[in-house]
Amino acid sequence: MNPADREQAVTDEVVASFAGTTDTRLREVMQSLVRHLHAFARDVRLSEQEWEAAIGFLTRAGHITDERRQEFILLSDVLGLSMLTVAINEPKVDGATEATVFGPFFVDDSPEIPLGGDIARGAAGTPCFVSGQVRGTDGTAIPGARVDVWEADEDGFYDVQYTDDRSAGRGWLRTGEEGEYRFWSVLPAPYPIPHDGPVGDLLTAAGRGPMRPAHLHFKVTAAGYRTLITHIFLAGDPYLESDAVFGVKEGLVVESGKHHGGTAPDGSRPEGEWASLTFDLVLVTEPA
Ligand code: BEZ
Numbered sequence: 001m002n003p004a005d006r007e008q009a010v011t012d013e014v015v016a017s018f019a020g021t022t023d024t025r026l027r028e029v030m031q032s033l034v035r036h037l038h039a040f041a042r043d044v045r046l047s048e049q050e051w052e053a054a055i056g057f058l059t060r061a062g063h064i065t066d067e068r069r070q071e072f073i074l075l076s077d078v079l080g081l082s083m084l085t086v087a088i089n090e091p092k093v094d095g096a097t098e099a100t101v102f103g104p105f106f107v108d109d110s111p112e113i114p115l116g117g118d119i120a121r122g123a124a125g126t127p128c129f130v131s132g133q134v135r136g137t138d139g140t141a142i143p144g145a146r147v148d149v150w151e152a153d154e155d156g157f158y159d160v161q162y163t164d165d166r167s168a169g170r171g172w173l174r175t176g177e178e179g180e181y182r183f184w185s186v187l188p189a190p191y192p193i194p195h196d197g198p199v200g201d202l203l204t205a206a207g208r209g210p211m212r213p214a215h216l217h218f219k220v221t222a223a224g225y226r227t228l229i230t231h232i233f234l235a236g237d238p239y240l241e242s243d244a245v246f247g248v249k250e251g252l253v254v255e256s257g258k259h260h261g262g263t264a265p266d267g268s269r270p271e272g273e274w275a276s277l278t279f280d281l282v283l284v285t286e287p288a
Pocket residue numbers: 073074077101102103104105193194212245
């Protein structure tokens with residue numbers, strides 16, 4: 001047998017080893033994974049030292065991962081696998097808000113806040129009034145939709161990265177009768193994804209930066225509609241063209257209003273600098 005045939009025989013044998021998998025989807029996924037992984041190793045002529053380095057990398061990713069730090073999601077994000085999965089599963093629908101990367105900083109049990117309440121709850125930054133409407137692509141307002149929001153503070157940290165157990169910069173609310181939502185938060189700032197672990201080392205070796213443009217995360221859930229996971233980004237941000245995790249989409253970039261004193265849209269009279277953002281969240285109907 002020549003060397004190429006011997007290599008192919010290894011692949012064929014491993015693919016065949018999954019032939020008896022009774023879960024047909026698992027069989028399809030594993031056989032395809034083996035074919036592509038082996039093709040990749042042949043393509044780059046993977047050396048034994050490189051194989052060992054890859055195992056070391058994954059081992060370090062495992063060791064740094066805990067309930068607060070998810071290095072494997074970061075790896076998926078910087079490889080663009082997260083955004084590719086979004087592209088496969090959430091194709092663009094005319095008139096609907098586009099989806100983007102989920103990221104590792106969502107938490108399930110964030111506090112409920114009233115319509116017009118404050119999600120910052122102590123997160124540092126310029127106060128920012130965020131408002132808009134949740135509706136379907138046909139223009140129907142969606143009252144009672146659940147809007148989850150989370151964001152980093154002005155120093156670029158999510159509450160789960162704080163050293164105490166404080167919850168800040170996150171919360172959820174229900175839309176009002178006309179699908180409207182509004183809340184106070186802080187103006188988001190650009191921040192680096194966690195880069196003190198193996199994923200950061202990979203970015204450094206590749207000459208890539210860890211920065212994400214400023215953004216506010218949304219997860220919007222309503223009966224009869226596809227759940228939307230997205231962000232809004234700020235126009236003029238220097239990192240819009242070089243997001244470390246490839247999450248920026250043109251339709252998600254908004255201009256922020258800058259204000260000093262005066263009267264806010266909710267009738268309050270903020271002192272000093274504050275900002276405003278308006279963004280409608282348009283959901284896709286879930287087929288019955
Ligand atoms: C985020 O936006 O929260 C995020 C996304 C991907 C990796 C790290 C952070």
